[in-house]
Amino acid sequence: MTHSAVDVIAAKRDGHRLSDAQIDWVVAAYTRGDVADEQMSALAMAILLNGMDDAETARWTLAMIESGERLALPDVGRPLVDKHSTGGVGDKLTLPLAPLVAACGAAVPQLSGRGLGHTGGTLDKLEAIPGWRAELSTEEIAAQLAEVGAVVCATTPALAPADRRLYALRDVTGTVPSIPLIASSIMSKKIAEGTDGLVLDVKVGSGAFMRTREAAQELARRMVAIGAAEGLPTRALLTDMSVPLGRAVGNALEVAEAVEVLRGGGPPDVVELTLALAHAMLGLAGIDPEADVDPAEVLASGRAFEVWERMIAAQGGDPGAPLPTAAHVETVDAPASGVLTRLDALAVGTAAWRLGAGRARKEHPVQAAAGVRLLAGIGDEVRAGEPLLELHTDTPDAVPGARAALDDGLAIGDEPAERGPLLLDEVRA
Incomplete structure (x- = not known):
């Protein structure tokens, strides 16, 4: 059957359900360049406005997977389980989580990305470590999983290339908030990665893409349904992102905090969510976190930290090297005495972004040392004139903009x- 981009656009514009054949054709044609960007932009906007049902979303995901290759990882002697976060402020959970789950007996193939806007990217954080490299071949990924049990690296270009093109297009056409397109973007890469189980950390609140619990539940439900349709055991945890996670926001600052957690310390909220996600991942891997191994004990013992050191060294990094520090540090002081009742995640994330910790476009660089350190948390008593936050940057001219972001x-x-x-x-299939 012959299809045309105009017919597919018109069908979704008019609120009709796209057929499997239409979806397969338009995704493949866009990947090879036969459908123009302006046509896919129109279709993405039609999907944003009129939605896709579960079957359409699952088929769209499969079409994006089939636009490239699936990562064929060999048997590494352990069950493979991965985690994906929808992004937040101070969300450094992958850093302690991957080595912790590996230390508990599973293997974690964590293919990650870089940050955009106020949400930080895992690769940006790890690239603050001297010598660490994100780009690995499939053979290197497999070898590291077998030897170390955990790898965090950039996705390979062959995985879901349609998603790479479409994501960039959505970013500049105002169609990022489409739940079916978000769900299929995330799940196409994770399914193509070849893991045996997937835990989703779906953030909710001002610092997340999903601002309301209802929207987050719908996104989680969609992704779990896609996993079930493709035979990938998937669980989703909805977690709060109205307040920054931990006390550090920014690349090197978050690495330092993650190391504290791996050494048995760190902020209680980071530890709590790390353990909650570890329990979920181990459960999908067939490892009983109650009877077989206690993730809290493994974390406190330092065994996860040993895996972290090996994981970083395997990718050329020096886990003992000093992390970058900012050339300029200023404090934001309390304007009055009392109790800190509001610490908005979006405001802090925007401040860190303006200081240089994030980027406005994918091609922009980031400052490894830039960010915000939180010196007080919700419920803490503070005194007028005492520091509440530290602003770290290599570009002092960025400080006024960061302060302005924190005003409200x-x-x-x-x-x-x-x-x-x-x-x-929590959402399960």
Whole structure:
């Protein structure tokens, strides 16, 4: 059957369901360049406005997988399990989580990305470590999984190339918020990666792409359904992102905090979510986190830190080297005495981005040392004139913009306050 881009666009524009044949054709044709960017832009906007049902979304995901290769990892002697986060402020969980799960007996093939906007990217964080490299061949990934049990690296170009083209297009056409397109983008790469199980950390709140619990639940449900359709056991945890995670936001700052966690310390919220995700991942890997191994004990023992050192060294990094430090540090002081009642994740993330920790476009560089260090948390008593935050940057001219981003993000009151729960919900097939 012959298809045309105009017919596919018109079908979705008018609220019709796209057939499997239409989806297969348009994704393949766009990947090889037969469908123009302006045509795919129109289709993406039609999908944003009129949606796709579960069957359409699953088929769209499969078409993006089939646009490239699947990562054929050999048997590495352990079950493969991965985790994906929808992105947040101070979300450095992959750094302690991958070596922890590996130390508990599973293998973690974590193919990650770089940050865009106020949400940090895992690769940007790790590239703050001297010598560490993100680009690995399939053979290197397999060897590291067998020898170390964990690898965090860039996705290979052959995996879901249609998604790479479409993601860039959505970014400049205002179609990023489409839940079916978000779900298929994430799941196409994860399914093509070849893991045996997948845990999703779906962030909810001001610092997340999903601002409401309802939207996050719908995204989680869609992704779990796609996993089920493709035979990939998938679980999703909904976690709070109204407040930054931990006390460090920025690449080198977050690496340092992750190392604290791996050494048995670190902020309680980072430890709590690391352990919650480890329990979920081990469960999908067939390892009982109650009877077989205790992730909390493994973390406290230092065994996960040993895997971290080996993981970093295997990719050319020096785990003992000093991390970059910013040339310029300023504090944001408390304007009044009382209790810190508001510490908005989006405000802090935007400040870190303006200081140089993030990028506005994928091709822009980031500053390894830039970011925000939180000196107080929700519910802490503060005094007027005492530092609340530190602003780290190599470009002092960026500080006024960072301060402006924080104007409405901090509040001090008289009543007691505490952070709400971190774990909000769970979605299973």
